[in-house]
Amino acid sequence: MQLPEDFKNKYHDLLGDDYQSFIDSFDDDSYNAFRTNPLKPKADVHLDRSRPIAYTENGYYGKVSGKTVEHQSGYVYSQEPSAMYVAEVANPTPGDKVLDLCAAPGGKSTHLAGLMQNKGLLVSNEIERGRAKVLVENLERFGVFDPLILNEDPKTLSKHFPRYFDKILIDAPCSGEGMFRKNHEATKYWSKDYPRECAIRQKEIVAEAIKMLKPGGQLIYSTCTFAPEEDEQIIAWILDNYDFKTLPIKKYDGMVSGKPEWADGNEALKNTIRLFPHLFKGDGHFIAKLQSLSSGKSKKIKHQTGNASTEVRREWEEFCKRNFQNDFYPHHLLEFGKMLYSFNPEIPNLNGLKVMRPGTPLGMIKKNRIEPAYALALAINPHDVKNVIEIDDNQWDRYVHGDTITVDAKLKKGWYLIQCRSMNIGFGKVVNGTLKNFFPKGLRFKV
Numbered sequence: 001m002q003l004p005e006d007f008k009n010k011y012h013d014l015l016g017d018d019y020q021s022f023i024d025s026f027d028d029d030s031y032n033a034f035r036t037n038p039l040k041p042k043a044d045v046h047l048d049r050s051r052p053i054a055y056t057e058n059g060y061y062g063k064v065s066g067k068t069v070e071h072q073s074g075y076v077y078s079q080e081p082s083a084m085y086v087a088e089v090a091n092p093t094p095g096d097k098v099l100d101l102c103a104a105p106g107g108k109s110t111h112l113a114g115l116m117q118n119k120g121l122l123v124s125n126e127i128e129r130g131r132a133k134v135l136v137e138n139l140e141r142f143g144v145f146d147p148l149i150l151n152e153d154p155k156t157l158s159k160h161f162p163r164y165f166d167k168i169l170i171d172a173p174c175s176g177e178g179m180f181r182k183n184h185e186a187t188k189y190w191s192k193d194y195p196r197e198c199a200i201r202q203k204e205i206v207a208e209a210i211k212m213l214k215p216g217g218q219l220i221y222s223t224c225t226f227a228p229e230e231d232e233q234i235i236a237w238i239l240d241n242y243d244f245k246t247l248p249i250k251k252y253d254g255m256v257s258g259k260p261e262w263a264d265g266n267e268a269l270k271n272t273i274r275l276f277p278h279l280f281k282g283d284g285h286f287i288a289k290l291q292s293l294s295s296g297k298s299k300k301i302k303h304q305t306g307n308a309s310t311e312v313r314r315e316w317e318e319f320c321k322r323n324f325q326n327d328f329y330p331h332h333l334l335e336f337g338k339m340l341y342s343f344n345p346e347i348p349n350l351n352g353l354k355v356m357r358p359g360t361p362l363g364m365i366k367k368n369r370i371e372p373a374y375a376l377a378l379a380i381n382p383h384d385v386k387n388v389i390e391i392d393d394n395q396w397d398r399y400v401h402g403d404t405i406t407v408d409a410k411l412k413k414g415w416y417l418i419q420c421r422s423m424n425i426g427f428g429k430v431v432n433g434t435l436k437n438f439f440p441k442g443l444r445f446k447v
Ligand SMILES: C[S@@+](CC[C@H](N)C(=O)[O-])C[C@H]1O[C@@H](n2cnc3c(N)ncnc32)[C@H](O)[C@@H]1O
Pocket: 083, 101, 102, 103, 104, 105, 106, 107, 108, 109, 126, 127, 128, 131, 153, 154, 171, 172, 173, 174, 201, 205
């Protein structure tokens, strides 16, 4: 592929003997891969799992289509294999408070959520509004329960979450050199000075992230670029200016240590890792894991409290009684616009924050009734729902297109969780032998 001359010269000087195989790798195809979703219950899933990825439990090489039941229902997430190591390195423990600061479209957030098993708090933030909408779609499809999804700049965020998180992931906006072979367009934005410009922004983001980290907490920093200015040199800058140490990262086949000589020579940079496309089965990536050495207490914050009116609460309870089994009853309720949400009581007061989702949408508040939310169908365990209806693959084609489906005329009227091959795909309302379609208009497609 055509690469900028300045880019080639730079890596010729940096890589020496490795240069030719590095450059040649840009003419190879990128690897496709996907992750299956550990948050979803067992179902009749059709995926080729014959090529597992060694460093992530649910990762496999192979291509998946966006127009399958598995994808629509959130049983699978398509992700480049190098990107799959980042959440594994972050290794959140269920119960942790985790911030994914640069989160869209949601590859790492969905991965983190799977590792957290819906325990603890995941805050996923994306600064660009359009991308934040895609982040919402992906987290909801994945069935993450009660994530807080924000559309903020790091500076505003740090005022609301002082010394709050156990772990923060900065998957930084970068010059994207590692994605050149996947996305040829990215070479057009590149110039000799671009990595240095990106580094300025990265330092600003890191500085705000550090304010939000609990003393003793961990910071995971990753990029998809080879540029030392955005990789080792950012970590060297953190070590020089803040109280942190690097933590070693396990290396799998083809992963190599970061290069101290590409920064200030600090040997601690050997704990960082680089994924080079001529050495590793994936695109270019850099990952560092840092531990805060500062002591002191985490700050107390004012938490969000429920705000649902007595009337809405009563309607929700009635809806639950009619439609859910006894053990499913979210009771931290927030009215937000026309929607009723379940939220995680650990979240701070949301005033002054641009909130995409305060938690999981439960339902639309209508006059004297609740209409269950699509996102709830993808997050709920089918055992918690009283009425479940199974449709076949042909009916699913019609469902995602927005059509109604004819069902047994004897079925009683009301809300049903719709499944296809035991995968939850939405809620529908049965009326006189017709299953009315509530699949969101914006998500509809033709198979
Ligand atoms: C590498 S991408 C994130 C990919 C994502 N973590 C995933 O795995 O799907 C970096 C993100 O940072 C966002 N970003 C850009 N400028 C930013 C800033 N100043 N602060 C925070 N995030 C920013 C971009 O919009 C982009 O979505």
